Amino acid sequence: MEDIKQVIGQRIKAARIKKGLTQKEFGEKLGLTRSVIGGYELGKQNLTVDTLKKIADALGVDLNINLG
Template sequence: MSASPARLRLAANVRRQRRLLRLSQEELGDRAGIHRTYIGEIEREGANVTVDHMQKLADALEVDVSRLLSAD
């Protein structure tokens, strides 16, 4: 089964913002309090991310949580 459109957008937006901030997956994980392997799973569209984890990612990436699901 393929990933949902929301999961695809989340993965792309996390990856894009992480790269804009020039963070490794490990650095993002440290900032967010999330293990680096889970960050990789999110970026590979494999994780079904909870709202709590989305908020941690948004805070660590310095964006509003809505930006992580944005289609632009």
């Protein structure tokens, strides 16, 4: 089973790239450093639901959580 942090990180990275943003630019939108964004994208750093919502908003996407 894949680590959920890695799966979410890969999806964040794909959405960021699709929007044409560098990690630095994306971090600036969120008030975070490039290294924090890198940690999220690599699945090395835990995300809160609030942070996930901020990321989704900054990327202009919906935050959908499926527990089923």
